[in-house]
Amino acid sequence: MLEGKRILLGVGGGIAVYRAVELMRLLMKQGADVQVVMTQSAQQFVTALTFEALSGHKVHHDLFDLTKDHGMGHIQLVRWADVVVVAPATANFITKITHGIAEDLLTTLLLACEKPVLLAPAMNISMWQAQATQDNIQTLKKRGFTVVEPVAGALACGEQGAGRLAEPETIVQALLPLLTAQSLVGQRWLINAGPTIEAWDAVRTLSNRATGTLGALLANAASMHGAEVTLVAGCGTPVTAADVLRIDVESALEMLQTCEAQAQGVDVFVDTAAVSDFRFATLDQGSAGLKQVEKPKHKLKREGLERLHIELVANPDIVALIAQMPQRPKQVIAFAAESENHLAYAKDKLQRKKVDAIVANDVSNMGTKLASGWWVTANGTQEITKQSKEKFVEQLIQYIVDCA
Ligand SMILES: Cc1cc2nc3c(=O)[nH]c(=O)nc-3n(C[C@H](O)[C@H](O)[C@H](O)COP(=O)(O)O)c2cc1C
Structure with missing residues (x-):
C-alpha cells in the first residue's frame, strides 16, 4: 500500500517511543522508505541505533549538522518526504509547533514543511486533557494537520484513560488518504x-x-x-x-x-x-x-x-x-x-x-x-x-x- 512512498517519521520524547519502532517496521513492511528524526528527549528512551539499524538510514537529530547539505538538512528532509508522521507527538512538541517555535531539528523542519503532516499524540491523560493541549490540537486540526488521537487504556504512569499511542495499524490507515489523490471527493x-x-x-x-x-x-x-x-x-x-x-x-x-x-x-x-x-x-x-x-x-x-x-x-x-x-x-x-x-x-x-x-x-x-x-x-x-x-x-x- 505504501510502495515507493517516502515517509519522514518524527519521534518525540515519550514513553511510547518503543511503539514508534513498531510503526516504522509496519510502514517499511508496506513498502515505504522511512527516515527518522528524533528529538533529544526521545533519545533518552530509545537509542538512535535501534531506528538506524532497522530503517537502514542514519537517524537525524542535530539541527546544526554541517556535514549535511551545507547545513540545510532540515529543508532537504521535508522536500524529500511525501508525508511527515510524528509519533509519539509529545505535549511539548504539539505546543511548540502550534506557536511556530523552531528550536531543534524536528520543530524546525515542521515549520518549513509544506507536505501533509500526521500527528499521533501520546501522553498522560491529564496532559492530554489539559486545556492548553486541547486548544493546540484544535488549532492544528484547523490548519490541516491530521491527528490520530490517543486511545484509552492503562497508561505507563499507572493511571487509566485516553493517552496511549494509537495502534500502528490505525496510524497507517489514517496515513493512506494523505498519500492518495483525492479524486473522488464529493462522490x-x-x-x-x-x-x-x-x-x-x-x-x-x-x-x-x-x-x-x-x-x-x-x-x-x-x-x-x-x-x-x-x-x-x-x-x-x-x-x-x-x-x-x-x-x-x-x-x-x-x-x-x-x-x-x-x-x-x-x-x-x-x-x-x-x-x-x-x-x-x-x-x-x-x-x-x-x-x-x-x-x-x-x-x-x-x-x-x-x-x-x-x-x-x-x-x-x-x-x-x-x-x-x-x-x-x-x-x-x-x-x-x-x-x-x-x-x-x-x-x-x-x-x-x-x-x-x-x-x-x-x-x-x-x-x-x-x-x-x-x-x-x-x-x-x-x-x-x-x-x-x-x-x-x-x-x-x-x-x-x-x-x-
Ligand atoms: C519518564 C518520562 C515519560 C514521559 N512521557 C511522556 C509522554 O508520554 N508524553 C509526553 O508528551 N511527554 C512525556 N514526558 C515529558 C517529555 O519527555 C518532555 O516534555 C520533553 O520536553 C519532550 O521533549 P520533545 O517534545 O522535544 O520530545 C515524559 C517524561 C519522562 C521523564
Whole structure:
C-alpha cells in the first residue's frame, strides 16, 4: 500500500517511543522508505541505533549538522518526504509547533514543511486533557494537520484513560488518504461484495466460493480517494476501513433491499457481489414450505429421508434493478465472472442489464490474491492484465473516473 512512498517519521520524547519502532517496521513492511528524526528527549528512551539499524538510514537529530547539505538538512528532509508522521507527538512538541517555535531539528523542519503532516499524540491523560493541549490540537486540526488521537487504556504512569499511542495499524490507515489523490471527493459510492447465502432450513445453506476481497478492497480504495462509501457486505467479506459505512447482509433478497434503500443520491454503484442466482422456494416433502424471505427457524430432520426434492426459484437481478431505478446512480458497473466466452457474455449483459460497464473476469480469480479481466463498455473493451487485487481496484477506479 505504501510502495515507493517516502515517509519522514518524527519521534518525540515519550514513553511510547518503543511503539514508534513498531510503526516504522509496519510502514517499511508496506513498502515505504522511512527516515527518522528524533528529538533529544526521545533519545533518552530509545537509542538512535535501534531506528538506524532497522530503517537502514542514519537517524537525524542535530539541527546544526554541517556535514549535511551545507547545513540545510532540515529543508532537504521535508522536500524529500511525501508525508511527515510524528509519533509519539509529545505535549511539548504539539505546543511548540502550534506557536511556530523552531528550536531543534524536528520543530524546525515542521515549520518549513509544506507536505501533509500526521500527528499521533501520546501522553498522560491529564496532559492530554489539559486545556492548553486541547486548544493546540484544535488549532492544528484547523490548519490541516491530521491527528490520530490517543486511545484509552492503562497508561505507563499507572493511571487509566485516553493517552496511549494509537495502534500502528490505525496510524497507517489514517496515513493512506494523505498519500492518495483525492479524486473522488464529493462522490457517493455504493458497492456490494461477497457471496450471498440462501438458507433452506435453520442450519443448512446454499452459497458460493466468493470471498468478497475485491469488493472490500474497492470500497477501501474509493474511500481513500475521498468518496463517501457504503458497502453492502455478504458473509465473510473481509474487514473494511473505518470510514466505509458497512452493512452486513446474508441473502440475495436482503442484499437487494439494502442496495435499493442505499441507492438514493449515489454517483457510482459497483456490483461486485457473487449473488446467488437461486433461492429455496419450498421444501418438497410435505413440510410447511419454508419461504426464504424470512429466515427459517426449524431444522429439517434427516431420519427417514432417502431422497429430498428442493425447489429453487430465481433471485432478482440486483444490478439490473438498480440500473433501472427511476433515479438510478450516475454510473452502474457490474462484475461478470465466467468460465468461458467472457467477452460475448459481457457484451450481452451490458445491453440486457442496461449498465454502463461490465468488468468481465474469469472464475479462476475467485479466492486468489490476483485479478485480471476486461473493462467492457459500449465504446469498446480494454484488457486488465493479471495483478494484485489492490492494484486491480486502483485501475478500476481510474476506468470508472475516465468513463464518467
Ligand atoms: C519518564 C518520562 C515519560 C514521559 N512521557 C511522556 C509522554 O508520554 N508524553 C509526553 O508528551 N511527554 C512525556 N514526558 C515529558 C517529555 O519527555 C518532555 O516534555 C520533553 O520536553 C519532550 O521533549 P520533545 O517534545 O522535544 O520530545 C515524559 C517524561 C519522562 C521523564
